Amino acid sequence: MLNQKKLIVSHAPFCHDGSSISVRSYHMMIAALPAVLFGFFQYGINAVGVVALSISFAIIWELAINKVTKRSISIGDGNTALIGLLFAMLLPATSPWWLVITGTFVAVVIGKHIFGGIGGNPFNPVLIGLAILMVSWKDFFDFDQALLNYDLGFAMVYPLAAVKHLGTPGIEAFSTGGLLLGQQSGGIGATFGLGLILGGIYLIVRGFIRWEISISFLAGIFITALLFNLNNPTLHAGPLFHLFTGYTLIGAFFLASEDSSSPVNFIPMLIYGAGAGIMTVLVRNLGSYVDGVVFAILLMNLINPIVDKIRPKALGKVV
Amino acid sequence: MIKRSFIGLAKPLIEYQAMDVTPLEPQEISIPKKVTLFIDRPYNHRDSILLNIGDQVKTGQKLSYSEDSDAYVISTVTGTISSISSFIGDYGKAYTAISIDVDENEETDDQFKELIEDPTLDTASNYLSGVPGNPCFKIFSDPERPINTIIVSGADCDLLITTNQYVVKAHINAINNGVRVLKKITGIDNILIAVPENLMQDAVASGAEVRTVDSEYPSALPHLMMQTISGQVVPAGKSCEDLGVCFFSTEAVASIGKAFNEGSIPVTKTLTFIDKNGEKTLVSARIGTPVSEIIKAFNVTLNEQDRIIFGGPMTGSSIYSEDYPVQADTDAIIVQDKDHVALVSEYPCINCGECIRICPVNVPVNILVRFLEAGQYEEAAEHYDLYSCIECGLCSFVCVSKMPVFHYIKLAKYELDRISIAEATNA
Numbered sequence A: 001m002l003n004q005k006k007l008i009v010s011h012a013p014f015c016h017d018g019s020s021i022s023v024r025s026y027h028m029m030i031a032a033l034p035a036v037l038f039g040f041f042q043y044g045i046n047a048v049g050v051v052a053l054s055i056s057f058a059i060i061w062e063l064a065i066n067k068v069t070k071r072s073i074s075i076g077d078g079n080t081a082l083i084g085l086l087f088a089m090l091l092p093a094t095s096p097w098w099l100v101i102t103g104t105f106v107a108v109v110i111g112k113h114i115f116g117g118i119g120g121n122p123f124n125p126v127l128i129g130l131a132i133l134m135v136s137w138k139d140f141f142d143f144d145q146a147l148l149n150y151d152l153g154f155a156m157v158y159p160l161a162a163v164k165h166l167g168t169p170g171i172e173a174f175s176t177g178g179l180l181l182g183q184q185s186g187g188i189g190a191t192f193g194l195g196l197i198l199g200g201i202y203l204i205v206r207g208f209i210r211w212e213i214s215i216s217f218l219a220g221i222f223i224t225a226l227l228f229n230l231n232n233p234t235l236h237a238g239p240l241f242h243l244f245t246g247y248t249l250i251g252a253f254f255l256a257s258e259d260s261s262s263p264v265n266f267i268p269m270l271i272y273g274a275g276a277g278i279m280t281v282l283v284r285n286l287g288s289y290v291d292g293v294v295f296a297i298l299l300m301n302l303i304n305p306i307v308d309k310i311r312p313k314a315l316g317k318v319v
Numbered sequence B: 001m002i003k004r005s006f007i008g009l010a011k012p013l014i015e016y017q018a019m020d021v022t023p024l025e026p027q028e029i030s031i032p033k034k035v036t037l038f039i040d041r042p043y044n045h046r047d048s049i050l051l052n053i054g055d056q057v058k059t060g061q062k063l064s065y066s067e068d069s070d071a072y073v074i075s076t077v078t079g080t081i082s083s084i085s086s087f088i089g090d091y092g093k094a095y096t097a098i099s100i101d102v103d104e105n106e107e108t109d110d111q112f113k114e115l116i117e118d119p120t121l122d123t124a125s126n127y128l129s130g131v132p133g134n135p136c137f138k139i140f141s142d143p144e145r146p147i148n149t150i151i152v153s154g155a156d157c158d159l160l161i162t163t164n165q166y167v168v169k170a171h172i173n174a175i176n177n178g179v180r181v182l183k184k185i186t187g188i189d190n191i192l193i194a195v196p197e198n199l200m201q202d203a204v205a206s207g208a209e210v211r212t213v214d215s216e217y218p219s220a221l222p223h224l225m226m227q228t229i230s231g232q233v234v235p236a237g238k239s240c241e242d243l244g245v246c247f248f249s250t251e252a253v254a255s256i257g258k259a260f261n262e263g264s265i266p267v268t269k270t271l272t273f274i275d276k277n278g279e280k281t282l283v284s285a286r287i288g289t290p291v292s293e294i295i296k297a298f299n300v301t302l303n304e305q306d307r308i309i310f311g312g313p314m315t316g317s318s319i320y321s322e323d324y325p326v327q328a329d330t331d332a333i334i335v336q337d338k339d340h341v342a343l344v345s346e347y348p349c350i351n352c353g354e355c356i357r358i359c360p361v362n363v364p365v366n367i368l369v370r371f372l373e374a375g376q377y378e379e380a381a382e383h384y385d386l387y388s389c390i391e392c393g394l395c396s397f398v399c400v401s402k403m404p405v406f407h408y409i410k411l412a413k414y415e416l417d418r419i420s421i422a423e424a425t426n427a
């Protein structure tokens, strides 16, 4: 057997459907683009700066971890860039540079790599980063203060803060259409409802996120908000208001659906999504924080492994 | 080959290759100068084996390994034995490889011919277990697992292949004869033939009861066929034979039919050859023909780092040498250019859930794979349904991380088998 050609020997199957982590990440980013561009348009160069800084540092932290742990360089898969992008989308445009750098550090290093890197994180890294910043530097996340100096031609009050402090009379200035078109203050990429919905639909149709999670999350919010609203219409805003304000939409399509920290089986996905939705409204209406999306999703991340045990019986399983 | 569709929301539909309405006759590969045959038994040079280098053999002659073993192979050519050696196949399975230099003049051995008047199970298992289609007769003499149903499968179990469908189209009379012989020698009356819907009409003439198989992969895998055809679910870790059902390919049945009809043992295998461009051609070649001959016949240039696959794209196995011979169960040979070779990556599972959506038997692949990666096979078998897996390969096919999931699964089963064999022998 001299002069043998060296053939590639590997295990079946010998074909692949062509999907990959990078394709997934880049499509998530494309889907987020309308909302991000709208943020640039509204908040100008400040927003561009925050987003650019956030993505760059997410990549830098990832690279640093790759070097330190002597693993192969993984920044090409787009996952860390996505973390940076989503993180920036949640921030106010006026966030100082050190906040962005610290936040991406927490997200990438603590949120993702401490747990073993991609696929190993029990919590959504973006939300870990954000939650820690929110607890540590609460004031920077008071959108009313942060965005005080902007005049964009609509009421520059953070809708969720307004309803929290003033009840429904405080939000009469907001119309559902206006909210959808981004006429509200908030995170850079979190206010343009229509853009986020379009992005979300794109991701669902292409199968890059699991629709069960997004839809049940929105349904959970809608129903819980409706019940509160029916119970006390002057104190609690209606369901549509809750759907289109704060981090609801970005949460539904981009955060709750993060692969590693969410369930994959059908019923667990519904429980997880609905649970996060219900928790969100509970925090908003009863808790001390203005928005509950971040903590609601993190809480559901926590119970995800337990919930995801509910799964269909495998064929031929003998119990 | 098959790519993810733009709309990823729906479960991808992966379909079997359907036979053309009028299939072309297979392209015949001329008899090579040398063939290699495998005897299903490890070669030990201290055994007093019945074969010697330099022995003359005839086409259809039975080459037994030794007096005290019933392992044998049927020579598919006339010629001289030029080497006897050991060969290690997939997962460490050992064979005795016999190479034969082929003579110009073909002579046929007629030992078998004398026995065809009165077909018996003994005759069949003594002469026909290596015919094209690779039938297994041993299962009928296992008192622990009595067989009560034979399913003749005219559906090819992997993608892109049309070998067994072709046999239904072209050799239905031989199948009919084979079914009759099988009924007689096994005493089993319950013989069904399972075919894709477009072959239903043709299959009627087989004399077996016709059932259809769905065109969506992997419905032609035995476990799923059991479920649709006989309504039985095979318990995890059991085989179809444990439930009294065994599978024969249509080619195997046709070979049996032909053998008893004509008095000569079939030695030519039909297979689907798929070249680098995905062009499919039916081919017939002597069992033992090195794959290089077929590749040459199709003017395919083979380069370093290309890949040759025996079997289908989902479940076949890749080989490391062009000299590897066609075997009785080689339903397809695929040549892949190195640019099309799908590679695995070193990423871990990202928990995307694609495998969960596609697994036909609800194996929790995303969790299972974590245990398999860590080598915790017992845990995987006990809690995460390792043994429910029917080995379709779809989870690897869709894995976003490009993990070799299917490889892990096979390896785990293999390792657990080894452990239980070792325990049994030590006990």
Ligand code: SF4
Binding pocket: B358, B359, B360, B361, B362, B363, B365, B388, B389, B390, B391, B392, B393, B394, B395, B396, B406, B409
């Ligand atoms: S190979 Fe994968 S997809 Fe197929 S049955 Fe096994 S676990 Fe499920």
Ligand code: SF4
Binding pocket: B348, B349, B350, B351, B352, B353, B354, B355, B356, B365, B366, B369, B395, B398, B399, B400, B401, B402, B403, B405
């Ligand atoms: S398809 Fe691959 S990456 Fe996705 S959940 Fe399954 S094993 Fe994990």
